[in-house]
């Protein structure tokens with residue numbers, strides 16, 4: 278997909294061709310985002326978001342990022358886990374090493390809670406930032422950021438039983454997922470990344486029902502996350518009703534070889550490219 282952002286030089290995606298705006302729920306390319314979660318400078322996967330249950334998959338996040346790029350992925354998903362708990366970027370050095378090591382666009386979340394942090398990361402070459410906790414606490418800030426940086430702000434909605442969790446998932450709000458998502462309609466938000474916490478890192482399969490319901494309820498493109506387990510999930514993405522999605526994030530299944538990157542990318546490109 279030639280329109281993906283390269284570095285901090287403008288909106289992540291130009292308006293689609295054809296004028297008149299994007300036809301509702303018509304996504305051209307299904308993106309498979311490999312995930313790098315950073316804990317204490319290393320590339321890890323957690324189970325159910327629990328920092329005590331971390332498996333280290335690579336001690337060099339930059340080397341892992343290069344590996345994903347060489348495998349043909351087109352967009353990298355990075356989370357600063359310590360940052361999500363602390364409310365500020367903690368693994369900044371590792372993130373900068375990743376950005377320096379690769380050419381493909383990187384989206385970054387975890388601990389980005391102020392406009393200054395948004396600007397700083399976009400200035401350093403992150404293609405788009407993911408805002409989670411602050412989207413609940415201060416939606417106006419997210420709308421302002423999206424207005425200043427159209428196409429470069431994504432909202433991370435992490436759901437536990439349909440309710441939105443924040444602060445590294447240590448706290449669950451009373452807010453409903455769709456209700457939160459609707460606060461950003463028309464604001465220029467590039468994507469909503471919907472993570473099902475109760476599935477994350479345990480290979481139990483994507484929560485299709487909740488993710489597709491969200492995607493149908495809003496105009497903002499939705500990315501599925503949490504639980505991607507096997508090629509069956511990838512195949513599920515090629516079914517017509519999944520065309521409302523912009524993509525899917527894969528962590529553990531890619532690291533432990535349950536999903537073969539070549540096979541998965543070929544399947545998605547064959548069907549959607």
Ligand code: AMZ
Nearest residue numbers: 326361386387388408409410433445446
């Ligand atoms: O695994 C976790 N405990 C976790 C996680 N992966 N907690 C937060 N996050 C991710 C969210 C989102 O991408 O999925 O951190 C980001 C949100 O961070 P913040 O600081 O904006 O709430």
